[in-house]
Amino acid sequence: MSFSINAHLTKSEFVRMSVLRIYTNPIILFFCCVGVAALGFGLLEAFGAIPRIGDVYPTLFIGFFFAIAFPLFNAWFAARTYRYGNLSSQQVVYTFTDEGVWLNVATEMLPWEGLVRKQRVGGYLLLFTDRVSAFILPLAPFTPEQIDFVSAHVPKGRV
Known part of the structure; x- marks a missing residue:
């Protein structure tokens, strides 16, 4: 997927x-x-x-x-x-694959092991790369299947 x-x-x-x-x-x-x-x-x-x-x-x-x-x-x-912030004010395209997450502003793919937990805050999904830093994505564009896909690859946290 x-x-x-x-x-x-x-x-x-x-x-x-x-x-x-x-x-x-x-x-x-x-x-x-x-x-x-x-x-x-x-x-x-x-x-x-x-x-x-x-x-x-x-x-x-x-x-x-x-x-x-x-x-x-x-x-x-x-x-x-x-x-x-580097990514806060930019338009970022996150591409989720079986191997990891690609960002249109990055040169390398972030493997799923690089995401340590997930958290839902209001209408946003936070994908943490360490204890404090997170990618912030709006939940509205996600389908339920896509949410399940991300949840399966980032087991810690809640959505």
Whole structure:
């Protein structure tokens, strides 16, 4: 079986997908919830809706950091990665074969062993080449048979 998928993400799509991917991690999701709760309690304490337990500023700082600053930093970092990344802002054609994956911007084929896991984030399929780096492909052009083909060759992860 052999098929090709065209992939190109706009900057806003890349940032949205990157931030969404970060929040699939349960630990980060937990700290974000702690931040929202701390921000809520801090604001309620600051406006006198609930009695103060102690100084309100540490609570507000923790809430601001985990609920607002951390997501903004991740969005900024994703935008920066898009700007300076080699493949992020280019139109890339991925050709999947029994031997591996060809990229129209590469000179060599990437064997299936070079993909360590897969992950579905929103409407995108991420194919990881190491712990952090991944090819980002939209799921819309894939047929169910093509998804099964990729899943069979990259056994770790979920689609």
